Amino acid sequence: MATIKDVARMAGVSTTTVSHVINKTRFVAEATQKKVLAAVEELNYAPSAVARSLKCNTTRTIGMLVTKSTNPFFAEVVHGVEEFCYGAGYTLILCNTEGNLSKQRDYLRMLAEKRVDGLLVMCSDLDEQLLELLERQKETPMVIMDWGPESPHTDKIQDNAELGGYVATKFFIEHGHKTIGCLTGHSEKTACRERLKGYRKAMAEAGLEVKEEWILEGDFECESAVAAAKQFIAMEERPTAIFCFNDIMAMAMISTFQQAGINVPEDISIVGYDNIDLAPYFSPPLTTIHQPKRRLGKSAVEILMQRVKDKEHAPQVFEMIPELVIRKSVKKLN
Known part of the structure; x- marks a missing residue:
């Protein structure tokens, strides 16, 4: 050799x-x-990676915990992370947790054994148990992306979720909609609470009533959106517009409505969140809140590299600014 x-x-x-x-x-x-x-x-x-790690005290590897890399939003962020890692000469170890605490624990142990230089965490299932596991990894430089609370040991990237919720709802209102519902994500998640806060703020500013029965909880996956769509279909009085907290749920809801003979946007209007690659090609093309997913991935690695070089620097919180992308899923009523 x-x-x-x-x-x-x-x-x-x-x-x-x-x-x-x-x-x-x-x-x-x-x-x-x-x-x-x-x-x-x-x-x-x-x-020899082993020899290099012993000599330089670095493995040039980064671990990433993600809920499900097949979800288009996560997949696009992971692509941004992988692209930047490759350019910087780092290897990415991707771990799909699927909300399973045992897998989360085992992956964290495995990543620690492999002496990864740093850890990226992007889990919609970031609950107290996982946070407790992460707190034990204090020696590992870490960036939490989008879902978790601030920590004295980690850097964080988040979207301005309240602004995103406000912009989506205000767009409906500007198009003459007065009865607006929501399909949220997990109600205990900070980002979901903030998006809902933005929705309520826009409704209050316009003097519009918020009907709590029109705020349904999903889990960012298709199945929950199908169930929510069926609930809306069964209602005697339905909203004219629904704000979905991610594009996948918005698309599943549109499909379910159309199978029931309810057309979007003629009969009901929909706005999504994320602007995944599929959004412009759906029928109808989806109006949505854009999140710069590849830039999010790149920024996460850049911030993590800074933390790897200087473990003592003060925790940083970087905020992404959401933008409205207008397509064909909202009907103008005024």
Whole structure:
């Protein structure tokens, strides 16, 4: 098996230069890079991650806990994380928790055993039990993305959820809607409470009544949206518009309504949240609140890298600003 000395000898450079090229830790002239990479390819050289971690006290790996990477919102964020990790010469270990406490505990143990340099947490199931597990990982640099409370040991990225809820509801009101319902996410989650707060604020400003029976709780998955749509269908008096707390639930609700002969936006208007890649191609194209998902992933890794370099810096909270993307799922009544 080839060693770093073999590569250096073939490329006519020092082992230090080979190390910088492979690890992308310092600028190396393009011509030199090409010679080193050609030698690496010809010799089929692969540096020992174990040796490097012992020497440098870094594994150049990042762990990421995510509820379900098949969910389009999480998938797009993960893509942003992976893209940035690749560019920085880091390996990403992705762990799907699926809300299972045993899997969360086992993954955290496994990531600790692998000595990951840092941890990203993006779990819609971020409850007290998982927070307690994370609190035990105080020595591991960590960024919590979007769902959890601030912690003295972690940095945090969140969307301005109250503003997002306000903008979505105000758009309905500006289009003449006065009876507006909501399909929320988990009611105990901070982001969901803030989005609902924004909805109530817009309704109050317009002097409109909030009917509590029109605020239904979902879980950010399709099945809960189908059940909620059936509840709305069964109501004698339905709202003319519904604000869904993510795009997947909005799409499942539209599909269920249409199967029941209720057309969107002719009979009922829908606004989603996230602006996933599928949103413009759905029927009708979905009006939604945009979250910059790939930038969210990139920012999370950048912040985590800062924490890896300086574990003592004060916790940071970075806020993403939501934006309305107007398409074809809202009918103008005025």
